[in-house]
Amino acid sequence: EVQLVESGGDLAQPGGSLRLSCAASGFMFGSSAMKWVRQAPGKGLEWVSTINSGGGTTTYANSVKGRFTISRDNAKNTLYLQMNSLKPEDTAVYYCAKTTSAKPQGQGTQVTVSS
16 A cells, blocks of 8 residues: 655745655655645645656756755655745645656645745
């Protein structure tokens, strides 16, 4: 059974930083491309970033490019999202997922950016 547990969300000030983690189990994490998506209040899911199985190829939504960095540690079965220069519009529940998944399977982690 695929299990994805996101953590690291918090209240942050504009311009601040947070690091999200996603602990994966129940599937071949090291062979799976992964993504982060987010859902802001009252809005649909928005793709944020993708990383290939080896970690050498990453892509980002224009809204986060240059501010967020996706990475992974296959030895620890963990996906990360380093979020810098946070903006109020980054406020959302963040989910990790396999790129082949249409919907997130974890509970997500809340990120709130506010002064």
